[in-house]
């Protein structure tokens with residue numbers, strides 16, 4: 001099913017009045033009942049054998065002034081990450097071309113900033129225009145945005161803006177103190193008002209309680225309209241960050257989180273994001289069964305590991321999953337994509353870009 005079909009009537013049958021109690025009740029369902037419900041909702045809204053694929057490139061790495069306790073890019077965390085200034089536009093476009101050849105329909109560009117400075121704007125606007133000219137969807141994550149910056153990005157052709165809520169409002173102060181929950185909601189509001197699509201989700205495994213996962217999903221689902229894209233990340237513990245030795249989240253709790261997100265946000269793409277490299281094929285398959293229908297390709301997710309692209313293709317083949325294309329009617333495109341993935345699997349572009 002194409003995205004164009006899904007966007008028409010995107011909001012019909014979507015609820016925005018979820019409360020934490022009823023979401024906790026969903027989490028408490030027997031696992032098989034929860035999976036059945038999630039898969040039923042998934043099939044009502046999507047082709048259950050199709051996954052959308054994006055590529056994420058870090059366009060500016062490290063030295064971020066924010067204090068997100070999970071992040072290797074915060075200047076306050078002593079990690080061995082190599083910093084990198086804003087990449088030249090040509091380098092970004094070269095990576096986007098490669099991503100397109102490898103089957104990505106959306107190119108996401110991430111910068112480790114509190115917010116873009118006015119002097120950065122001409123560069124990022126040019127990147128958006130260039131990637132659009134390649135015929136790809138564009139997404140950026142640059143930190144907080146003012147109304148004016150959101151308008152400029154929309155005018156340049158930016159399709160999606162990513163800004164995660166990260167965790168519940170109740171757990172938030174344990175994780176970040178340099179920007180407020182309301183700052184995040186305000187940025188999402190500016191993005192929406194400018195007319196762009198919203199990509200917003202969170203991270204689980206941050207030492208939060210089960211009720212925090214329910215509360216995060218309530219925040220996301222009650223946004224009006226709901227985010228078109230909802231990344232659910234499993235914490236990748238990075239040495240040198242305050243969360244490096246937090247207790248692991250039980251795998252089934254993660255899968256339940258995907259399933260509940262699918263039920264609450266039936267029309268959104270639920271993205272299986274960071275943490276995928278530590279999940280075996282069976283766990284990823286259960287996430288797809290629970291309703292995840294989007295992933296990132298590429299060896300690095302900003303600065304943490306992501307599975308090799310050829311492993312993803314092999315898993316998709318085992319499961320009979322097709323990648324969602326922008327122009328949905330050409331199986332030739334898909335074949336070309338798979339060939340290009342195999343040809344490009346040893347390309348080091350995506351490694352270098354994020355180091």
Ligand code: SF4
Nearest residue numbers: 064066068071074112
């Ligand atoms: S998550 Fe983003 S805002 Fe927070 S420290 Fe990392 S790069 Fe900066």
